[in-house]
Amino acid sequence: LPKRFVEMLHDTKAIPDCNVNQLSHAQIDALHDYVHNWQIKPNGTEGYRTAEVTLGGVDTDELSSKTFEAKKSPGLYFIGEVTDVTGWLGGYNFQYAWSCGFAAGQYC
Template sequence: TTFKENILFTHRGLSGPAILQISSFWRAGQAVTINLLPELDLKQQLADWRETQPQKSLKNSLTTILPKRFIEILHESNAIPDCNINQLTHSQIEDLANYIHAWQIKPNGTEGYRTAEVTLGGVNTDELSSKTFEAKKSQGLYFIGEVTDVTGWLGGYNFQYAWSCGFAAGQYA
């Protein structure tokens, strides 16, 4: 499953629309792959920098396209070479582009239900009438909206679903 949305680096981890979207699919222990520069070909950018700013450090150049603190952490962990642009080998350029365009992380968990914006589960829709949202096993009992086991993308779809099934149930209740 892929999403092309923004991510946010926070003091506690990653957040933002893409992270919230993928959280519905992620399971503990799984790695997540993130293209940190989906709109930019890093190999081409490095080639351009070799022409225009060959003596500039790789670290300082990368801070123009990625968050400075993130680049500092990558630098401190030796994930990026400590050199000027013109000192990069072809192999280092290839490795760096692969690393940035397919950055892999293995989340150590979530913030939990207390701060959740996305949750899974709920009343099984197989147990409800698809026309009225009435419980098949209990006449007069209706389940609508986010209490049902329906998960959609971010962007108001849950509101639309809640309003639509509320309207449908209201026609029969």
């Protein structure tokens, strides 16, 4: 394990202050549980300044999934970030923006 992680485990008393070969099976099991059921509580966000993708937007039920034309307003198209589609980070938002842009571009 990384040294800083072990130090944190030690500081939070998740591991007893002894050598590994002195740990009992119960202590090893407890350590196993602690590490594998690791819980993280974010203490906040950096806000809109560093936001990379937005939630909400134009309801996709109102759009053609093939052309991205608004069902109630022919000739009007919505694509990309302005629609209510949120991808995981890692390129999915770009992929979606480019793909629906291409799809809509074939029709508009």
